[in-house]
Amino acid sequence: MKLLTYYAPKNIKQLTEFLSTKKTGAKILAGGTDVVIQLREHKIDPECIVSLKFIPELKGITEQADKIIVGPMTTFTELAESPLIRSKAFLLAQASASVGSPQIRNTGTVGGNIANASPAGDTLPALMALNAVLTITSDHGERQIPLKDFYLGIGKTKLAADEFVKLITVDALPATGGSAFIKLGRRNALAISRISMAAVVGYSRESNTVTDCRIAAGSVAQNPFRLHKAENVLVGADLTTAAVAKSVQAACEELSATLGQRASAAYKKTAGPVLVHRALNQAISQVYDNWTQQA
Template identity: 40%
Template sequence: MFVSEIDMLSPRSLKECLYILENEKASLRLLAGGTDAVVRMKEGKWRPDCWVSLKHVEELRFITIQKDEIQIGPMTTHSEIIASPLLQAHADVLVQACQEIGAAQMQNMGTLGGNIATASPAGDTIPALYALGAVIELTSLSGKREMDVEDFFIGPGKTAANPNEIITKIAFNVRDKNDIGIFQKLGPRKAQSISIVNVAVTLSMKEGTNQCTGGRIAFGSAGPTAIRARKCEALLTLGALTNEMIANIGKVAWKEVMPISDIRASASYRRDMASALLERGLYRLMKRWAEDGKQSL
Protein backbone atom coordinates (compact mmCIF):
# COMPACT_ATOMS: atom_id res chain seq x y z
CA MET A 1 0.00 0.00 0.00
CA PHE A 2 1.35 3.40 -0.99
CA VAL A 3 0.64 6.28 1.39
CA SER A 4 -0.78 8.31 -1.51
CA GLU A 5 -3.45 5.66 -2.20
CA ILE A 6 -6.04 6.80 0.34
CA ASP A 7 -9.59 8.10 0.33
CA MET A 8 -10.37 11.11 2.48
CA LEU A 9 -13.44 13.09 3.53
CA SER A 10 -13.04 16.67 4.76
CA PRO A 11 -16.10 17.85 6.69
CA ARG A 12 -16.44 21.59 7.28
CA SER A 13 -18.34 21.40 10.56
CA LEU A 14 -18.64 19.20 13.62
CA LYS A 15 -22.21 18.29 12.67
CA GLU A 16 -21.11 17.11 9.23
CA CYS A 17 -18.29 15.07 10.79
CA LEU A 18 -20.66 13.40 13.26
CA TYR A 19 -23.07 12.58 10.45
CA ILE A 20 -20.27 10.85 8.54
CA LEU A 21 -19.24 8.81 11.58
CA GLU A 22 -22.85 7.79 12.22
CA ASN A 23 -23.85 6.86 8.68
CA GLU A 24 -20.79 5.91 6.64
CA LYS A 25 -20.56 2.14 6.23
CA ALA A 26 -16.85 2.02 5.35
CA SER A 27 -14.19 1.72 8.05
CA LEU A 28 -13.13 5.22 9.08
CA ARG A 29 -10.37 6.85 11.04
CA LEU A 30 -10.22 10.47 12.15
CA LEU A 31 -7.21 12.51 11.04
CA ALA A 32 -6.17 15.47 13.20
CA GLY A 33 -2.61 16.79 12.78
CA GLY A 34 -1.53 13.66 10.92
CA THR A 35 1.93 13.46 12.50
CA ASP A 36 1.50 9.76 13.33
CA ALA A 37 -0.69 8.76 10.39
CA VAL A 38 1.93 8.45 7.63
CA VAL A 39 4.29 6.49 9.88
CA ARG A 40 1.55 4.08 10.96
CA MET A 41 0.33 3.61 7.39
CA LYS A 42 3.83 2.75 6.20
CA GLU A 43 3.99 0.21 9.03
CA GLY A 44 0.69 -1.22 7.82
CA LYS A 45 -1.02 -0.62 11.18
CA TRP A 46 -3.61 2.01 10.21
CA ARG A 47 -5.48 1.06 7.03
CA PRO A 48 -9.05 2.41 7.14
CA ASP A 49 -11.17 2.49 4.01
CA CYS A 50 -11.38 6.24 4.41
CA TRP A 51 -9.81 8.99 6.52
CA VAL A 52 -11.95 11.79 7.93
CA SER A 53 -9.86 14.95 8.13
CA LEU A 54 -10.70 17.43 10.89
CA LYS A 55 -8.49 20.16 9.43
CA HIS A 56 -11.38 22.42 8.46
CA VAL A 57 -13.51 21.90 11.59
CA GLU A 58 -12.49 25.21 13.17
CA GLU A 59 -15.00 24.92 16.03
CA LEU A 60 -12.72 22.26 17.51
CA ARG A 61 -9.78 24.67 17.88
CA PHE A 62 -9.98 26.90 20.98
CA ILE A 63 -8.48 27.72 24.37
CA THR A 64 -11.00 29.36 26.70
CA ILE A 65 -11.85 29.82 30.35
CA GLN A 66 -15.39 29.45 31.68
CA LYS A 67 -15.76 30.47 35.33
CA ASP A 68 -13.16 28.26 37.07
CA GLU A 69 -12.65 25.80 34.20
CA ILE A 70 -10.13 25.89 31.36
CA GLN A 71 -11.34 24.34 28.11
CA ILE A 72 -9.21 23.27 25.14
CA GLY A 73 -10.44 22.10 21.75
CA PRO A 74 -9.00 18.85 20.40
CA MET A 75 -7.69 20.51 17.21
CA THR A 76 -5.62 22.99 19.21
CA THR A 77 -1.98 22.47 18.22
CA HIS A 78 0.90 21.94 20.61
CA SER A 79 2.38 25.26 19.46
CA GLU A 80 -0.85 27.06 20.34
CA ILE A 81 -0.79 25.50 23.80
CA ILE A 82 2.85 26.51 24.31
CA ALA A 83 2.10 30.11 23.28
CA SER A 84 -1.04 30.49 25.40
CA PRO A 85 -0.63 32.91 28.37
CA LEU A 86 -3.67 31.30 29.99
CA LEU A 87 -2.12 27.85 29.93
CA GLN A 88 1.30 29.16 30.93
CA ALA A 89 -0.36 30.57 34.05
CA HIS A 90 -2.69 27.69 34.90
CA ALA A 91 -1.38 24.54 33.19
CA ASP A 92 2.40 24.85 32.97
CA VAL A 93 2.74 21.07 33.26
CA LEU A 94 0.82 20.71 29.97
CA VAL A 95 2.80 23.50 28.32
CA GLN A 96 6.05 21.78 29.31
CA ALA A 97 4.79 18.45 27.95
CA CYS A 98 3.92 20.04 24.58
CA GLN A 99 7.39 21.61 24.43
CA GLU A 100 8.84 18.09 24.52
CA ILE A 101 6.85 16.83 21.53
CA GLY A 102 9.31 16.71 18.65
CA ALA A 103 10.62 19.74 16.83
CA ALA A 104 8.76 22.93 15.89
CA GLN A 105 7.25 21.36 12.77
CA MET A 106 5.69 18.57 14.83
CA GLN A 107 4.40 21.04 17.40
CA ASN A 108 2.86 23.18 14.65
CA MET A 109 1.00 20.24 13.11
CA GLY A 110 0.29 17.93 16.03
CA THR A 111 -2.85 18.46 18.09
CA LEU A 112 -3.85 17.75 21.66
CA GLY A 113 -6.83 15.67 20.55
CA GLY A 114 -4.66 13.65 18.20
CA ASN A 115 -2.14 12.90 20.94
CA ILE A 116 -4.97 11.77 23.21
CA ALA A 117 -6.83 9.68 20.63
CA THR A 118 -3.67 7.87 19.51
CA ALA A 119 -3.52 6.57 23.10
CA SER A 120 0.17 5.76 23.02
CA PRO A 121 1.56 4.78 26.44
CA ALA A 122 4.42 7.18 25.58
CA GLY A 123 2.16 10.13 24.70
CA ASP A 124 3.68 13.17 26.41
CA THR A 125 0.48 15.15 27.00
CA ILE A 126 -1.39 12.27 28.62
CA PRO A 127 0.43 12.16 32.01
CA ALA A 128 0.14 15.96 32.12
CA LEU A 129 -3.64 15.68 31.70
CA TYR A 130 -3.72 13.02 34.44
CA ALA A 131 -1.86 15.41 36.71
CA LEU A 132 -4.34 18.18 35.92
CA GLY A 133 -7.35 15.96 36.61
CA ALA A 134 -8.69 16.58 33.11
CA VAL A 135 -12.11 15.57 31.82
CA ILE A 136 -12.70 14.46 28.21
CA GLU A 137 -15.92 15.44 26.45
CA LEU A 138 -17.12 13.02 23.76
CA THR A 139 -19.83 13.94 21.27
CA SER A 140 -21.99 11.93 18.86
CA LEU A 141 -25.23 12.71 17.05
CA SER A 142 -27.01 11.27 20.09
CA GLY A 143 -25.47 13.80 22.48
CA LYS A 144 -22.50 14.43 24.74
CA ARG A 145 -20.88 12.59 27.61
CA GLU A 146 -17.92 13.30 29.84
CA MET A 147 -15.39 11.01 31.44
CA ASP A 148 -12.29 11.39 33.56
CA VAL A 149 -9.13 11.21 31.50
CA GLU A 150 -7.95 8.19 33.50
CA ASP A 151 -11.04 6.23 32.43
CA PHE A 152 -10.62 7.16 28.77
CA PHE A 153 -7.57 4.95 28.13
CA ILE A 154 -8.15 1.20 28.28
CA GLY A 155 -4.93 -0.11 26.72
CA PRO A 156 -2.15 0.67 24.25
CA GLY A 157 -3.81 2.45 21.33
CA LYS A 158 -7.27 1.80 22.79
CA THR A 159 -9.77 4.25 24.25
CA ALA A 160 -13.31 4.18 25.60
CA ALA A 161 -14.60 6.32 22.71
CA ASN A 162 -17.26 4.72 20.53
CA PRO A 163 -16.77 4.64 16.73
CA ASN A 164 -19.44 7.33 16.26
CA GLU A 165 -17.93 9.69 18.86
CA ILE A 166 -15.34 12.42 18.62
CA ILE A 167 -13.41 14.27 21.32
CA THR A 168 -14.86 17.79 21.43
CA LYS A 169 -13.33 19.27 24.59
CA ILE A 170 -10.61 18.74 27.17
CA ALA A 171 -11.29 20.58 30.45
CA PHE A 172 -9.71 20.99 33.88
CA ASN A 173 -10.00 23.36 36.82
CA VAL A 174 -8.11 26.64 37.09
CA ARG A 175 -5.30 26.08 39.54
CA ASP A 176 -4.90 27.84 42.87
CA LYS A 177 -2.16 30.44 43.34
CA ASN A 178 -0.18 27.93 45.42
CA ASP A 179 -0.39 25.09 42.87
CA ILE A 180 2.81 24.22 41.02
CA GLY A 181 3.63 21.63 38.37
CA ILE A 182 6.41 20.11 36.31
CA PHE A 183 6.87 17.66 33.42
CA GLN A 184 10.04 15.57 33.11
CA LYS A 185 10.99 13.38 30.16
CA LEU A 186 13.78 10.98 29.30
CA GLY A 187 14.29 10.32 25.60
CA PRO A 188 17.12 8.83 23.54
CA ARG A 189 17.98 12.28 22.17
CA LYS A 190 17.05 15.92 22.72
CA ALA A 191 14.41 16.42 20.03
CA GLN A 192 11.87 14.34 18.09
CA SER A 193 12.25 11.40 20.45
CA ILE A 194 9.66 9.05 21.90
CA SER A 195 9.75 9.00 25.68
CA ILE A 196 11.63 6.19 27.35
CA VAL A 197 9.76 7.33 30.45
CA ASN A 198 8.12 10.59 31.50
CA VAL A 199 6.42 11.97 34.58
CA ALA A 200 4.02 14.83 35.30
CA VAL A 201 3.56 16.28 38.78
CA THR A 202 1.17 18.87 40.21
CA LEU A 203 1.34 19.96 43.85
CA SER A 204 -0.85 22.12 46.04
CA MET A 205 1.40 23.82 48.58
CA LYS A 206 0.84 25.56 51.91
CA GLU A 207 2.25 29.04 51.59
CA GLY A 208 5.20 29.83 53.84
CA THR A 209 6.18 26.17 54.18
CA ASN A 210 7.35 23.24 52.09
CA GLN A 211 4.26 21.29 53.19
CA CYS A 212 2.18 19.79 50.39
CA THR A 213 -1.58 19.64 50.93
CA GLY A 214 -2.29 17.45 47.92
CA GLY A 215 -0.89 16.42 44.57
CA ARG A 216 -1.04 14.22 41.51
CA ILE A 217 1.75 12.18 39.94
CA ALA A 218 1.45 10.36 36.61
CA PHE A 219 3.98 8.38 34.57
CA GLY A 220 4.08 7.68 30.84
CA SER A 221 5.93 4.82 29.10
CA ALA A 222 5.74 2.93 32.37
CA GLY A 223 2.73 0.70 31.73
CA PRO A 224 0.05 -0.18 29.14
CA THR A 225 -1.44 3.28 29.69
CA ALA A 226 -0.29 6.29 31.67
CA ILE A 227 -0.09 5.37 35.36
CA ARG A 228 -1.38 7.42 38.26
CA ALA A 229 1.14 6.91 41.09
CA ARG A 230 -1.30 6.92 44.01
CA LYS A 231 1.10 5.39 46.53
CA CYS A 232 3.59 8.16 45.82
CA GLU A 233 0.80 10.73 46.08
CA ALA A 234 -0.16 9.41 49.50
CA LEU A 235 3.32 10.26 50.80
CA LEU A 236 3.19 13.86 49.61
CA THR A 237 1.08 15.06 52.53
CA LEU A 238 2.71 13.03 55.32
CA GLY A 239 5.34 15.65 56.10
CA ALA A 240 7.43 18.48 54.75
CA LEU A 241 8.93 17.76 51.32
CA THR A 242 12.49 17.54 52.55
CA ASN A 243 15.27 15.84 50.60
CA GLU A 244 14.74 12.69 52.66
CA MET A 245 11.00 12.60 52.00
CA ILE A 246 11.54 13.17 48.27
CA ALA A 247 14.04 10.31 48.15
CA ASN A 248 11.52 8.03 49.86
CA ILE A 249 8.84 8.97 47.35
CA GLY A 250 11.24 8.12 44.54
CA LYS A 251 11.81 4.67 46.00
CA VAL A 252 8.07 4.02 46.09
CA ALA A 253 7.81 5.07 42.44
CA TRP A 254 10.31 2.33 41.51
CA LYS A 255 7.82 -0.24 42.81
CA GLU A 256 4.66 1.42 41.52
CA VAL A 257 5.40 1.67 37.80
CA MET A 258 4.79 -1.33 35.51
CA PRO A 259 7.11 -0.90 32.51
CA ILE A 260 7.98 -3.39 29.80
CA SER A 261 11.23 -4.06 28.00
CA ASP A 262 11.37 -3.07 24.35
CA ILE A 263 13.85 -1.86 21.73
CA ARG A 264 14.24 1.51 23.48
CA ALA A 265 14.87 0.39 27.08
CA SER A 266 14.63 -2.48 29.52
CA ALA A 267 11.94 -2.61 32.19
CA SER A 268 14.59 -2.35 34.90
CA TYR A 269 16.10 0.77 33.35
CA ARG A 270 12.67 2.35 33.04
CA ARG A 271 11.99 1.69 36.73
CA ASP A 272 15.27 3.33 37.69
CA MET A 273 14.62 6.33 35.47
CA ALA A 274 11.01 6.73 36.64
CA SER A 275 12.28 6.96 40.21
CA ALA A 276 15.07 9.37 39.26
CA LEU A 277 12.81 11.62 37.14
CA LEU A 278 10.26 11.93 39.94
CA GLU A 279 12.94 12.78 42.49
CA ARG A 280 14.47 15.36 40.17
CA GLY A 281 11.06 16.87 39.44
CA LEU A 282 10.17 17.21 43.11
CA TYR A 283 13.56 18.74 43.92
CA ARG A 284 13.08 21.29 41.13
CA LEU A 285 9.57 22.11 42.29
CA MET A 286 10.76 22.73 45.85
CA LYS A 287 13.61 24.91 44.55
CA ARG A 288 11.18 26.94 42.46
CA TRP A 289 8.81 27.22 45.42
CA ALA A 290 11.61 28.62 47.58
CA GLU A 291 12.82 30.99 44.85
CA ASP A 292 9.29 32.38 44.48
CA GLY A 293 9.50 33.41 48.13
CA LYS A 294 6.59 31.25 49.23
CA GLN A 295 8.60 28.99 51.50
CA SER A 296 9.99 30.19 54.78
CA LEU A 297 13.61 29.15 55.15
Protein backbone atom coordinates (compact mmCIF):
# COMPACT_ATOMS: atom_id res chain seq x y z
CA MET A 1 0.00 0.00 0.00
CA LYS A 2 1.52 3.37 -0.97
CA LEU A 3 1.86 6.20 1.57
CA LEU A 4 -1.21 8.43 1.34
CA THR A 5 -1.78 12.00 2.38
CA TYR A 6 -4.37 12.18 5.17
CA TYR A 7 -6.52 15.20 5.99
CA ALA A 8 -9.07 15.50 8.80
CA PRO A 9 -11.16 18.67 8.50
CA LYS A 10 -12.82 19.97 11.66
CA ASN A 11 -15.93 21.42 10.03
CA ILE A 12 -17.98 21.37 6.84
CA LYS A 13 -16.40 24.54 5.45
CA GLN A 14 -12.91 23.02 5.63
CA LEU A 15 -14.22 19.82 4.03
CA THR A 16 -15.91 21.56 1.07
CA GLU A 17 -12.87 23.77 0.47
CA PHE A 18 -10.53 20.80 0.55
CA LEU A 19 -12.68 18.69 -1.80
CA SER A 20 -12.98 21.58 -4.25
CA THR A 21 -9.20 21.83 -4.58
CA LYS A 22 -8.55 18.08 -4.77
CA LYS A 23 -11.31 17.20 -7.25
CA THR A 24 -10.84 13.54 -8.27
CA GLY A 25 -7.76 12.88 -6.10
CA ALA A 26 -9.46 12.66 -2.69
CA LYS A 27 -11.25 9.68 -1.17
CA ILE A 28 -13.69 10.29 1.66
CA LEU A 29 -13.20 8.07 4.71
CA ALA A 30 -16.11 7.53 7.11
CA GLY A 31 -15.88 4.35 9.22
CA GLY A 32 -13.49 2.79 6.70
CA THR A 33 -15.13 -0.67 6.67
CA ASP A 34 -15.37 -0.53 2.86
CA VAL A 35 -12.61 1.95 2.02
CA VAL A 36 -9.81 0.19 3.91
CA ILE A 37 -10.61 -3.11 2.18
CA GLN A 38 -10.74 -1.38 -1.22
CA LEU A 39 -7.32 0.20 -0.55
CA ARG A 40 -5.86 -3.08 0.60
CA GLU A 41 -7.13 -4.86 -2.48
CA HIS A 42 -5.87 -2.04 -4.78
CA LYS A 43 -9.40 -1.41 -6.05
CA ILE A 44 -8.91 2.31 -5.42
CA ASP A 45 -5.77 4.41 -5.65
CA PRO A 46 -6.52 7.89 -4.26
CA GLU A 47 -4.04 10.73 -3.90
CA CYS A 48 -5.27 11.46 -0.38
CA ILE A 49 -7.76 10.35 2.25
CA VAL A 50 -10.10 12.89 3.81
CA SER A 51 -11.65 11.74 7.06
CA LEU A 52 -15.11 12.88 8.20
CA LYS A 53 -14.51 11.68 11.74
CA PHE A 54 -13.89 15.06 13.38
CA ILE A 55 -16.83 16.96 11.87
CA PRO A 56 -19.52 17.01 14.58
CA GLU A 57 -22.26 18.36 12.21
CA LEU A 58 -22.17 15.08 10.28
CA LYS A 59 -23.26 12.98 13.25
CA GLY A 60 -26.52 12.53 15.12
CA ILE A 61 -30.26 11.98 14.80
CA THR A 62 -32.86 14.75 15.22
CA GLU A 63 -36.58 15.20 14.61
CA GLN A 64 -38.16 18.11 12.73
CA ALA A 65 -41.98 17.99 12.46
CA ASP A 66 -42.76 14.70 10.63
CA LYS A 67 -39.18 14.24 9.36
CA ILE A 68 -36.14 12.60 10.94
CA ILE A 69 -32.72 13.97 10.03
CA VAL A 70 -29.76 11.60 10.23
CA GLY A 71 -26.12 12.65 9.94
CA PRO A 72 -24.16 10.42 7.53
CA MET A 73 -21.51 9.66 10.20
CA THR A 74 -24.13 8.01 12.42
CA THR A 75 -23.11 4.40 13.01
CA PHE A 76 -25.34 1.35 12.61
CA THR A 77 -25.21 0.78 16.38
CA GLU A 78 -26.40 4.33 17.03
CA LEU A 79 -29.28 3.88 14.56
CA ALA A 80 -30.24 0.46 15.92
CA GLU A 81 -30.28 1.75 19.51
CA SER A 82 -31.81 5.20 18.95
CA PRO A 83 -35.18 5.54 20.75
CA LEU A 84 -36.30 8.01 18.04
CA ILE A 85 -35.46 5.64 15.17
CA ARG A 86 -36.99 2.69 17.02
CA SER A 87 -40.26 4.52 17.60
CA LYS A 88 -40.58 6.49 14.32
CA ALA A 89 -38.51 4.61 11.71
CA PHE A 90 -38.40 1.10 13.15
CA LEU A 91 -37.39 -0.67 9.95
CA LEU A 92 -34.19 1.44 9.81
CA ALA A 93 -33.29 0.21 13.31
CA GLN A 94 -33.97 -3.37 12.14
CA ALA A 95 -31.86 -2.92 8.98
CA SER A 96 -28.99 -1.36 10.97
CA ALA A 97 -29.07 -4.18 13.54
CA SER A 98 -28.79 -6.73 10.72
CA VAL A 99 -25.45 -5.38 9.40
CA GLY A 100 -22.29 -7.47 9.83
CA SER A 101 -20.96 -7.94 13.34
CA PRO A 102 -20.91 -5.70 16.46
CA GLN A 103 -17.48 -4.36 15.37
CA ILE A 104 -18.78 -3.41 11.91
CA ARG A 105 -21.95 -1.88 13.39
CA ASN A 106 -19.88 0.20 15.85
CA THR A 107 -17.64 1.53 13.06
CA GLY A 108 -19.63 1.49 9.81
CA THR A 109 -21.84 4.46 9.05
CA VAL A 110 -25.10 5.00 7.22
CA GLY A 111 -23.44 7.58 4.92
CA GLY A 112 -20.80 5.00 3.96
CA ASN A 113 -23.51 2.44 3.28
CA ILE A 114 -25.33 4.90 0.99
CA ALA A 115 -22.26 6.14 -0.90
CA ASN A 116 -20.70 2.70 -1.32
CA ALA A 117 -23.71 1.82 -3.53
CA SER A 118 -23.64 -1.93 -3.00
CA PRO A 119 -26.73 -3.82 -4.21
CA ALA A 120 -26.69 -5.47 -0.76
CA GLY A 121 -26.35 -2.33 1.41
CA ASP A 122 -28.77 -3.19 4.21
CA THR A 123 -29.98 0.28 5.12
CA LEU A 124 -30.78 1.22 1.51
CA PRO A 125 -34.17 -0.55 1.08
CA ALA A 126 -35.23 0.66 4.54
CA LEU A 127 -34.23 4.25 3.69
CA MET A 128 -36.02 4.04 0.32
CA ALA A 129 -39.20 2.83 2.02
CA LEU A 130 -38.88 5.86 4.33
CA ASN A 131 -38.69 8.20 1.29
CA ALA A 132 -35.10 9.20 2.15
CA VAL A 133 -33.78 12.38 0.57
CA LEU A 134 -30.04 13.15 0.57
CA THR A 135 -28.63 16.63 1.04
CA ILE A 136 -25.51 16.76 -1.10
CA THR A 137 -22.99 19.55 -0.53
CA SER A 138 -19.98 20.99 -2.33
CA ASP A 139 -18.22 24.32 -2.77
CA HIS A 140 -20.90 25.28 -5.35
CA GLY A 141 -23.74 24.88 -2.84
CA GLU A 142 -26.31 22.29 -1.87
CA ARG A 143 -28.73 20.05 -3.75
CA GLN A 144 -31.22 17.39 -2.70
CA ILE A 145 -31.68 13.99 -4.33
CA PRO A 146 -34.23 11.34 -3.34
CA LEU A 147 -32.28 8.16 -2.54
CA LYS A 148 -34.33 6.22 -5.12
CA ASP A 149 -32.84 8.49 -7.85
CA PHE A 150 -29.28 8.54 -6.48
CA TYR A 151 -27.87 5.36 -8.02
CA LEU A 152 -26.35 4.67 -11.44
CA GLY A 153 -25.31 1.02 -10.99
CA ILE A 154 -23.13 -1.09 -8.70
CA GLY A 155 -20.74 1.27 -6.86
CA LYS A 156 -21.97 4.22 -8.93
CA THR A 157 -23.88 7.27 -7.70
CA LYS A 158 -24.72 10.78 -8.84
CA LEU A 159 -22.13 12.24 -6.41
CA ALA A 160 -19.50 14.41 -8.14
CA ALA A 161 -15.89 14.05 -6.93
CA ASP A 162 -16.08 17.27 -4.90
CA GLU A 163 -19.46 16.46 -3.29
CA PHE A 164 -20.41 14.60 -0.13
CA VAL A 165 -23.57 13.48 1.65
CA LYS A 166 -24.27 16.03 4.36
CA LEU A 167 -27.66 14.87 5.66
CA ILE A 168 -30.23 12.13 5.21
CA THR A 169 -33.87 13.14 5.72
CA VAL A 170 -36.56 10.46 6.12
CA ASP A 171 -40.31 10.56 6.69
CA ALA A 172 -41.29 9.49 10.19
CA LEU A 173 -43.68 6.54 10.13
CA PRO A 174 -47.36 7.52 10.18
CA ALA A 175 -48.77 7.41 13.75
CA THR A 176 -51.08 4.55 12.79
CA GLY A 177 -48.45 2.93 10.59
CA GLY A 178 -46.16 -0.06 10.76
CA SER A 179 -42.92 -1.14 9.11
CA ALA A 180 -40.61 -4.10 8.64
CA PHE A 181 -37.18 -4.97 7.25
CA ILE A 182 -36.30 -8.59 6.50
CA LYS A 183 -32.97 -9.89 5.25
CA LEU A 184 -32.05 -13.35 4.00
CA GLY A 185 -28.38 -14.29 4.09
CA ARG A 186 -26.51 -17.58 3.87
CA ARG A 187 -26.36 -17.57 7.68
CA ASN A 188 -27.81 -15.42 10.45
CA ALA A 189 -24.74 -13.45 11.57
CA LEU A 190 -22.07 -11.63 9.56
CA ALA A 191 -23.74 -12.34 6.24
CA ILE A 192 -24.25 -10.10 3.22
CA SER A 193 -27.89 -10.20 2.18
CA ARG A 194 -28.92 -12.54 -0.65
CA ILE A 195 -32.19 -10.66 -0.77
CA SER A 196 -33.84 -8.11 1.51
CA MET A 197 -37.22 -6.40 1.71
CA ALA A 198 -38.47 -3.27 3.48
CA ALA A 199 -42.10 -2.23 3.89
CA VAL A 200 -44.01 0.72 5.35
CA VAL A 201 -47.80 0.66 5.70
CA GLY A 202 -49.98 3.59 6.80
CA TYR A 203 -53.66 3.09 7.61
CA SER A 204 -56.59 5.42 8.29
CA ARG A 205 -59.15 4.24 10.83
CA GLU A 206 -61.58 6.90 9.62
CA SER A 207 -61.69 5.69 6.01
CA ASN A 208 -60.65 2.09 6.81
CA THR A 209 -58.13 2.15 4.00
CA VAL A 210 -54.40 1.92 3.48
CA THR A 211 -53.18 5.49 3.06
CA ASP A 212 -49.57 4.71 2.36
CA CYS A 213 -47.62 1.67 1.20
CA ARG A 214 -43.92 1.66 0.34
CA ILE A 215 -41.98 -1.50 -0.47
CA ALA A 216 -38.28 -1.64 -1.45
CA ALA A 217 -36.12 -4.61 -2.44
CA GLY A 218 -32.36 -5.10 -1.95
CA SER A 219 -29.92 -7.53 -3.61
CA VAL A 220 -32.29 -8.07 -6.53
CA ALA A 221 -30.87 -5.64 -9.10
CA GLN A 222 -27.74 -3.47 -9.38
CA ASN A 223 -29.25 -1.10 -6.84
CA PRO A 224 -32.18 -1.38 -4.40
CA PHE A 225 -35.50 -0.18 -5.85
CA ARG A 226 -39.16 0.46 -4.98
CA LEU A 227 -41.93 -1.97 -6.00
CA HIS A 228 -44.40 0.68 -7.15
CA LYS A 229 -46.99 -1.68 -8.69
CA ALA A 230 -47.27 -3.70 -5.49
CA GLU A 231 -47.53 -0.47 -3.47
CA ASN A 232 -50.28 0.94 -5.70
CA VAL A 233 -52.39 -2.22 -5.33
CA LEU A 234 -52.56 -1.74 -1.57
CA VAL A 235 -53.05 2.04 -1.37
CA GLY A 236 -56.79 2.77 -1.03
CA ALA A 237 -57.62 -0.85 -0.19
CA ASP A 238 -58.83 -2.24 3.14
CA LEU A 239 -56.35 -4.37 5.09
CA THR A 240 -57.69 -7.73 3.96
CA THR A 241 -55.81 -10.94 3.24
CA ALA A 242 -57.03 -10.68 -0.36
CA ALA A 243 -55.61 -7.16 -0.80
CA VAL A 244 -52.24 -8.24 0.59
CA ALA A 245 -52.24 -11.30 -1.71
CA LYS A 246 -52.90 -9.06 -4.74
CA SER A 247 -50.03 -6.80 -3.72
CA VAL A 248 -47.70 -9.80 -3.32
CA GLN A 249 -48.74 -11.03 -6.80
CA ALA A 250 -47.86 -7.62 -8.28
CA ALA A 251 -44.53 -7.69 -6.42
CA CYS A 252 -43.86 -11.17 -7.80
CA GLU A 253 -44.29 -9.85 -11.36
CA GLU A 254 -42.06 -6.80 -10.72
CA LEU A 255 -39.32 -8.91 -9.12
CA SER A 256 -39.44 -11.54 -11.90
CA ALA A 257 -39.20 -8.87 -14.62
CA THR A 258 -36.14 -7.34 -12.91
CA LEU A 259 -34.37 -10.61 -12.15
CA GLY A 260 -34.41 -11.93 -15.73
CA GLN A 261 -32.34 -15.08 -16.27
CA ARG A 262 -29.37 -14.54 -13.93
CA ALA A 263 -28.04 -17.52 -11.93
CA SER A 264 -29.71 -16.55 -8.65
CA ALA A 265 -33.02 -15.69 -10.34
CA ALA A 266 -34.83 -18.96 -9.58
CA TYR A 267 -34.08 -18.63 -5.85
CA LYS A 268 -34.91 -14.93 -5.69
CA LYS A 269 -38.12 -15.27 -7.75
CA THR A 270 -39.34 -17.68 -5.06
CA ALA A 271 -37.89 -15.97 -1.99
CA GLY A 272 -38.78 -12.39 -3.05
CA PRO A 273 -42.60 -12.64 -2.92
CA VAL A 274 -42.36 -14.58 0.37
CA LEU A 275 -40.35 -11.72 1.85
CA VAL A 276 -42.84 -9.15 0.54
CA HIS A 277 -45.66 -11.14 2.17
CA ARG A 278 -43.80 -11.40 5.49
CA ALA A 279 -42.75 -7.75 5.48
CA LEU A 280 -46.30 -6.56 4.76
CA ASN A 281 -47.74 -8.85 7.43
CA GLN A 282 -45.21 -7.66 10.02
CA ALA A 283 -45.92 -4.02 9.16
CA ILE A 284 -49.68 -4.63 9.33
CA SER A 285 -49.41 -6.36 12.69
CA GLN A 286 -47.71 -3.18 13.99
CA VAL A 287 -50.66 -1.17 12.61
CA TYR A 288 -52.98 -3.33 14.76
CA ASP A 289 -50.64 -3.01 17.78
CA ASN A 290 -50.78 0.78 17.42
CA TRP A 291 -54.59 0.66 17.39
CA THR A 292 -54.72 -1.32 20.60
CA GLN A 293 -52.21 0.99 22.29
CA GLN A 294 -54.15 4.10 21.21
CA ALA A 295 -57.58 2.63 22.12
